[in-house]
Amino acid sequence: xxxxxxxxxxxxxxxxxxxxxxxxxxxxxxxxxxxxxxxxxxxxxxxxxxxxxxxxxxxxxxxxxxxxxxxxxxxxxxxxxxxxxxxxxxxxxxxxxxxxxxxxxxxxxxxxxxxxxxxxxxxxxxxxxxxxxxxxxxxxxxxxxxxxxxxxxxxxxxxxxxxxxxxxxxxxxxxxxxxxxxxxxxxxxxxxxxxxxxxxxxxxxxxxxxxxxxxxxxxxxxxxxxxxxxxxxxxxxxxxxxxxxxxxxxxxxxxxxxxxxxxxxxxxxxxxxxxxxxxxxxxxxxxxxxxxxxxxxxxxxxxxxxxxxxxxxxxxxxxxxxxxxxxxxxxxxxxxxxxxxxxxxxxxxxxxxxxxxxxxxxxxxxxxxxxxxxxxxxxxxxxxxxxxxxxx
Numbered sequence: 001x002x003x004x005x006x007x008x009x010x011x012x013x014x015x016x017x018x019x020x021x022x023x024x025x026x027x028x029x030x031x032x033x034x035x036x037x038x039x040x041x042x043x044x045x046x047x048x049x050x051x052x053x054x055x056x057x058x059x060x061x062x063x064x065x066x067x068x069x070x071x072x073x074x075x076x077x078x079x080x081x082x083x084x085x086x087x088x089x090x091x092x093x094x095x096x097x098x099x100x101x102x103x104x105x106x107x108x109x110x111x112x113x114x115x116x117x118x119x120x121x122x123x124x125x126x127x128x129x130x131x132x133x134x135x136x137x138x139x140x141x142x143x144x145x146x147x148x149x150x151x152x153x154x155x156x157x158x159x160x161x162x163x164x165x166x167x168x169x170x171x172x173x174x175x176x177x178x179x180x181x182x183x184x185x186x187x188x189x190x191x192x193x194x195x196x197x198x199x200x201x202x203x204x205x206x207x208x209x210x211x212x213x214x215x216x217x218x219x220x221x222x223x224x225x226x227x228x229x230x231x232x233x234x235x236x237x238x239x240x241x242x243x244x245x246x247x248x249x250x251x252x253x254x255x256x257x258x259x260x261x262x263x264x265x266x267x268x269x270x271x272x273x274x275x276x277x278x279x280x281x282x283x284x285x286x287x288x289x290x291x292x293x294x295x296x297x298x299x300x301x302x303x304x305x306x307x308x309x310x311x312x313x314x315x316x317x318x319x320x321x322x323x324x325x326x327x328x329x330x331x332x333x334x335x336x337x338x339x340x341x342x343x344x345x346x347x348x349x350x351x352x353x354x355x356x357x358x359x360x361x362x363x364x365x366x367x368x369x370x371x372x373x374x375x376x377x378x379x380x381x382x383x384x385x386x387x388x389x390x391x392x
Contacts, residue, residue, distance in 0.1 A: 001390060003031040004113040006123040010035060010098075011060065013050040013272035014221070016304045017194035018119065021141075023058050024198055024379045025117065032113075033063075036094040036126040051078050053272060064104055066097040093130045115139065115386055121149075121157075124166070136165035139386060143171055143194070151175060155182055162187045167389065169382055172299070173324020189385040192325045196303050196373035199380075203370055204281050206309025206362055210355040213247040216348065217284045217305070220252075221270060224259045228290025228315070231338050235288070236264050238341045239348065246352055251284070273304075280308035285358055286351060289314040292338045300327060306369035309362040311351065313344060325372070332365025 005025055007018065010033055025031040049072075054060060065075050067085040072095055079085050083104065085096075092108070099108070110131045116138045118124040124140050127133075140161070142154065149157075155178055158168060162183040169189055170176045176190040220227035229252065236250045250265050253276070257267035271279060280287070287305035292315060299320045302312040313334045314327075327333035336344050351358040371377065 001029045001114045001387075002112070003029045003115045003117055004034055004110065005031050005117045005119070006034045006036060006127055007119040008035070008037060008123065009047040011050050011054040011058065012047050013053045013274070014047065014270060016196050016273050016277070017143075019054070019057075019273050020198050020201075021119070021195045021379060024195065024375070024383075026058055026062075027199070028383060029115075030100055032100060033098040034094060034127070035096055036123060049075060050272075051075075053274075060098075062100055063098040064101050066092075066099055066108070068092045068097065069095045072096050094126070113137065114390060117141070117386075119143065134165070135161075136389070138166045139169060140166055141169040141171070141382075142175065151178055155179070158183055167385070169385070173320055174318065176324070189381060190324075191378050191381055193300065193303055193373060195375070195378040195382070196307055197370065197375045197378070199375045201375065203366060204277075204308065206281055206359070206366065208356075208359045210359070213249050214286070214348075214352050214355075214358070215249045215251065215284050216286045216288060217251040217253060217280070217310075218256070218288050218290070219254050219302075219305075220256060221254045224256065226291065226293045228292050228338060229256050229259065231290040231292065232288060233260060233262055233265070235290075235341050235344050236262070239345050240264060242345060243349060243352075246349075248348075248352065253279075276304065277308055280305045280310055284308070284310050285362065286311045286313060286348065288312075288344070290336075290338050291315050292317060299325070300333065303369055303373050306332065306365040307373065309366040311358065311361050311365055313347060329361075330364060331368040332361040332363075333368075 003025060005022065007022065010022055051060060064083050065079050065085045066088045067073060067075055068088055068091065070089050073086055075096060076086050111133050114137065116133060118127065118140045120143055121140055124138065151174060154175055158179055159182050167187050169191060170179065171191060171193055173192065179188060218229065218232040220229055224230060251268060252265050253268045254270050284305060287302045287310040289301040289312065291301055300312065300314050302314055306312055311332045313336050315338045316335050321327050321335055327335065334347055
């Protein structure tokens with residue numbers, strides 16, 4: 001099957017879900033990748049063209065880079081000496097296309113793919129404005145953000161797009177529940193949260209390290225208020241007031257250092273996913289998510305850390321737990337209230353004083369998340385969904 005996949009950022013070293021999903025497509029089908037928007041940063045974080053970082057894992061050697069926008073003319077350095085990707089500047093809309101080399105001598109006909117897969121609705125919107133294609137072949141992964149909009153907006157446009165033939169991959173239980181009343185069940189599939197594993201990805205079991213400080217981490221690449229960074233700061237300050245002698249390292253990853261210089265926090269810049277996985281697996285014991293928005297943010301946040309053996313303390317502002325996905329403390333997941341410092345302090349203190357319990361719950365989180373977010377429960381189901389239409 002020949003697939004055209006459109007994404008906002010690729011190749012890029014951030015976001016395990018993006019890295020895993022696109023890796024799966026490249027290894028499963030003949031997949032070309034189209035970047036439309038001139039979007040190279042978000043929320044004070046730069047998203048670079050990380051060709052060398054993903055070159056081996058994603059078989060980027062199979063691609064030529066067709067450059068459509070002069071802004072990306074420097075990408076020519078990654079092409080083979082006998083292929084000039086710059087001669088396509090201004091010939092097509094968008095930024096660039098990664099196209100399989102064996103089709104180099106054939107004309108670019110965007111109408112001739114077997115499947116069109118859009119990561120984010122905004123990618124679909126831009127593509128459809130430029131090309132007339134068979135919309136029965138279109139699949140939109142409705143991740144939060146990226147033009148998805150509110151539940152009310154999703155209800156409106158999915159009915160229209162479904163009637164035109166588009167299909168949907170739903171990651172949020174609230175959206176799925178609403179759409180069951182609006183569009184045919186056969187037009188969508190629900191896979192909770194995101195694909196976070198490639199096929200046959202092994203678990204890197206966390207080691208027990210009781211003789212070191214407890215390590216706690218918060219991570220965000222978005223708005224610090226919405227994501228709960230300031231609540232995390234408040235929790236840290238209160239905890240240290242109550243237990244000044246506890247040996248705990250408090251980390252904040254991502255763009256948090258843009259908004260604070262709190263001396264009680266160890267700030268780390270946004271890490272490439274491979275380094276972040278190692279950090280979670282070898283350093284972090286507890287991941288804290290204090291998201292306080294009812295907007296579509298994804299639930300639960302922190303799945304990447306769970307896969308590396310971290311306990312997760314997370315808010316559930318929209319009361320999704322138990323409805324669409326059940327998370328229990330026995331699985332290493334604690335549901336907390338965003339403004340209840342005492343509740344969070346009590347949980348952390350108990351885990352600090354019971355390091356074996358902390359470790360064992362981390363292992364349970366690792367096993368649970370590998371089942372929920374693993375390839376078979378996520379990407380394999382998406383591929384089966386796509387192929388059910390391709391065979392008709």
